[in-house]
Amino acid sequence: MAQTSTVIPEALLKHEASLLSDWVAKQGKTGPELHKAAREFLGAFREGAQSGSLDSIDGAAWEHAREVLTDFSIEQSRQGVSAVEVATFILSLKEPLFALLQRLYSQQPEIVAREVWNATRAIDQFALHTTSVALKTREELIARQQSEMLELSTPVVKLWDGVLALPLIGTLDSERTQVVMENLLEEIVRSGAGVAIIDITGVPTVDTLVAQHLLKTVAAARLMGAECIISGIRPQIAATIVHLGVDLGDVTTKATLADAFRIALYRNGLQVTARAARNGGAPEPARG
């Protein structure tokens, strides 16, 4: 595209300070970061307009200006500022810039018209640029959080010799479930535990898919010689499971993890009793 002759670099060079203060004044909020970004962008915008074309901000001439906005946009998005607000920052340059052009070329309306159009094209493109950067930053953040959620480890914990527990938390129909259940089975093999407690207190919804995952795990554990107890069955979950028609069959279920633990100890030939009060009971276990 042919390069358009423009008076914008000259206008920017001569009136940068006043334009900057007018622009910053347009912002709803101020701060050193915003002021710095505005100052750097105006400088970069002038450089770009001097050596490049206002038709497109893609070229090398605009690299600095794009960088300044990219950094600003990423920084703002990370702080939770919306893409709209970031774009508004750059769009708000129009009013003071147009006013400046109007003032400088009040006798030559054709120049004002041409330059307003030039500036509009460039500024709109920069606004789109900030929006796309802001959205991309946000998407990256969401993607990272999602993968963190997937990796949110659900550890298999040992409660006692031969007694394992798997406290499940959150949604159980994701890929995570498969991994978590396999971990439990591996740990059963590794430790030779005879009882594993799957606690679903932290699982808000138990539907047929969740029930299926649980039943499969129980069946697999049984094949390896371990019995599973499902604990954390709250009243609303119990009522729902019954209506769903899911048959938990001969799986032992308990309302609380404590109840399940008591059963697990019993099956291992153990029981918890209160210390005898007469002689003050057994000494407190040594601290490790």
Added chain:
Amino acid sequence: MAWSETLPLRSSEDVVTVRQRVRMAADREGFRLVDQTKIVTAASEIARNTVIYGGGGSATIEGVEKNGRRGVRITFEDNGPGIADIELAMKDGWTSGAGLGLGLSGAKRLSNEFEIVSAPGKGTRVTLTRWR
């Protein structure tokens, strides 16, 4: 006050979102925890069917009122292959996939009103309503 919202159902993440929105809707309509859990679970079943068997679709959640009773209605729609034999599909334990075969029948038992409209090649529409 009538309200409604339509959510996309394309992936298992969308199923999670639908569950959360239904829970919020049931909470807003003043459902007790047991009833909340029932309608959320029913919605979860049908939402997953929409994704897995219907090839994706949408869920519309709305607050409804009848004879002074308030409730939540969810309409699931897809343009998937449809269901040839609805009676068979509603049977406990029958599945064309790998599930327990309790999703449709279970969802019906968890709802106060249940409607399914489907034909081969015409997609499927399931409407669930639970009153407070």
